[in-house]
């Protein structure tokens with residue numbers, strides 16, 4: 053395939069720009085397994101001439117054809133060319149430019165494993181372009197290096213001139229830094245085992261090398277994943293590396309902010325630094341290269357020079373000539389599937405490929421703009437790499453590219469791609485370097501007071517030296533003048549005495565007179581001159597003396613100041629010592645604290661273990677206690693359950709009794725012809741049968757009220773009046789003698805006469821002798837008293853007294869019941885002894901929801917009379933104090949002698 057020439061060459065011819073020089077370097081093919089060189093038959097590249105090569109494709113499977121393409125370059129370096137020869141061809145001209153104050157950039161571009169790093173760095177015994185460049189630069193300018201630290205980078209592509217004091221301080225600072233970091237030692241240790249091959253070439257530039265002072269500065273950065281990292285930054289050893297920012301100076305030239313720029317004085321020093329940076333550079337093992345660079349590295353060497361006839365004190369930035377060479381080892385483009393990269397390597401590879409793609413695009417667009425006279429925007433800013441070298445595309449300096457090629461067959465497509473790019477780049481023109489624009493107004497450097505003082509002293513000394521020189525010059529001038537004066541006096545012409553005897557003596561005498569006269573005049577003139585000069589010399593001497601005096605006094609002042617400064621320095625040194633001592637003390641204290649911390653930590657650990665064991669014990673105790681509690685609770689629960697069951701049984705029994713009673717009452721209430729028998733309520737109080745003397749009455753509160761029961765105990769004592777007291781009643785009939793247990797302060801109410809009542813069988817029945825009514829509990833209640841015909845009027849104990857009542861002898865009608873709130877039915881019967889038993893059955897009248905009326909029976913009071921064999925005192929006791937109070941207030945029961953009749957009262 054024959055490629056076409058583009059018209060960019062025309063531009064070169066007309067002087068529109070300088071072409072990018074592209075060199076192709078072929079790597080010797082190697083056996084992949086044992087790194088042995090193989091014969092050239094496996095190579096897909098054939099070198100056609102010193103500028104042209106032919107690329108062959110592998111055999112096409114379909115048609116068996118082999119494709120062929122040709123590529124032109126500035127020069128082709130075959131695989132057998134040595135590193136030294138390659139250096140001379142590729143880098144030496146750029147170093148020559150450097151010394152002449154011109155800038156340049158040299159890229160190595162190629163597929164991974166094609167020999168870029170080998171070309172740039174090379175092994176120690178066969179160094180590449182960068183170590184050789186250092187060698188050559190120091191071989192050339194080494195003898196003319198300026199005073200170290202006289203220049204200091206302003207970190208914006210320029211340099212500041214430092215005073216003596218600043219130099220001293222800088223030196224001290226650097227020495228201290230070196231001592232602290234131990235860099236010296238580390239640099240010496242690097243690669244010290246293998247001897248390095250030196251390049252002895254030196255460049256000769258007769259115009260400059262003897263009349264200039266030179267300074268060499270180096271920076272080394274890598275662009276990794278589109279971030280810039282400083283490889284000289286010692287901080288990256290201790291902490292995570294910080295990326296650096298790209299800025300532009302006031303001339304629009306990019307620079308890396310805060311990058312470390314190191315002044316180097318020897319090639320060894322530079323190479324030690326280089327090795328240190330290389331160790332920090334990111335490399336990784338891939339399928340195609342055991343030490344594949346994962347970043348673009350940029351080593352920049354700056355040469356600063358100025359004419360030595362400019363005195364250092366009047367040296368300014370404008371007097372400096374700064375030139376730079378950038379040696380760029382680009383990371384290799386790689387196909388992920390071929391390099392078999394995974395994980396982080398894939399990300400790196402894509403970043404590398406992306407930045408190389410931007411570089412390609414920049415060159416392509418530049419070429420297009422030049423070929424078609426368009427002005428498409430060049431995408432410099434899309435990657436850090438192109439942003440950094442933007443000014444070079446705009447004409448800052450020369451651009452060279454070394455296209456490294458590994459001519460193995462299986463990489464055919466990638467090689468073709470790279471070769472195409474190289475050829476394309478070769479056609480790009482960059483504008484010629486323009487003279488730098490006038491510098492901006494100088495910014496006075498900020499100096500310390502001490503530095504300013506020292507600079508003043510410098511200036512003064514300089515002035516003194518100038519004055520002395522001037523004096524010497526004047527003296528020399530005077531001497532010359534005197535000398536010339538003496539020279540002017542011509543010697544006497546030889547006196548020929550013989551002439552006096554001759555004829556022409558007069559003439560001779562006249563001549564002699566004339567000669568003498570002239571000599572006298574001349575002497576006179578010279579005397580005048582000498583006097584003048586003497587006068588001048590005298591004045592000058594006076595001036596000198598006065599100058600000397602002033603110099604002496606200045607000197608004294610300076611000496612004093614010097615002494616002062618020396619004192620200050622001593623004082624500072626003492627302070628430094630003290631500070632160092634205190635620092636040591638602090639270190640000791642810190643160590644002590646650290647030790648104590650350790651002890652405390654151990655103690656804390658022990659305590660923690662103790663706490664843990666205590667906690668586990670407590671947990672165990674708690675579990676034991678909980679188990680015991682559970683057992684106990686179960687026991688208590690069982691006990692209460694049994695209790696409750698017993699109570700329930702009791703309750704059921706009581707309920708049953710209550711139901712029996714209610715049934716009886718209901719049947720009584722239902723019947724209009726109430727007979728005495730029907731109202732007989734079985735009294736099943738055992739005590740009333742077994743011990744008739746003591747009747748125990750249980751008073752039940754209404755069971756309907758929440759089914760709760762309260763028991764009030766009332767004792768009634770029945771006694772015979774003939775046995776017990778002096779009562780006048782002599783008959784044998786029993787007498788009711790009710791005694792209530794009074795409260796101590798309750799007034800005693802005397803008994804009244806008993807009332808005799810005849811019952812149906814002819815017995816005299818003794819009713820209660822006195823009507824004692826229990827007061828109705830509520831004045832608002834209206835009672836319906838149903839007292840059937842034939843009922844004996846008892847008017848006796850505990851008979852309720854109703855304030856509002858309606859009496860009826862017949863079964864009441866509904867209308868009558870509706871008007872009342874309470875209902876009481878009086879029922880009488882005779883017991884076995886023929887005594888009247890009176891029951892008061894009481895109930896609440898309640899309106900029903902259907903408009904009817906219900907009577908709920910809830911209380912039965914029974915009055916009975918018994919005849920006990922012995923008279924008993926009747927007592928009534930109230931167990932509940934509250935109840936007692938009520939009873940005491942409502943009733944006044946007194947014991948009395950009377951018939952042996954004892955009313956018995958029940959309440960349900």
Ligand SMILES: Nc1ncnc2c1ncn2[C@@H]1O[C@H](COP(=O)(O)OP(=O)(O)OP(=O)(O)O)[C@@H](O)[C@H]1O
Pocket residue numbers: 078079080131162163164165166167168169170171341343344345346382383384385456
């Ligand atoms: N001209 C050469 N002569 C001898 N050996 C070479 C040459 N060029 C490269 N090599 C060898 O090839 C191998 C790969 O070279 P190198 O590391 O320089 O490749 P690279 O292009 O920098 O790769 P990457 O882009 O992955 O960093 C190295 O072992 C190197 O020694």
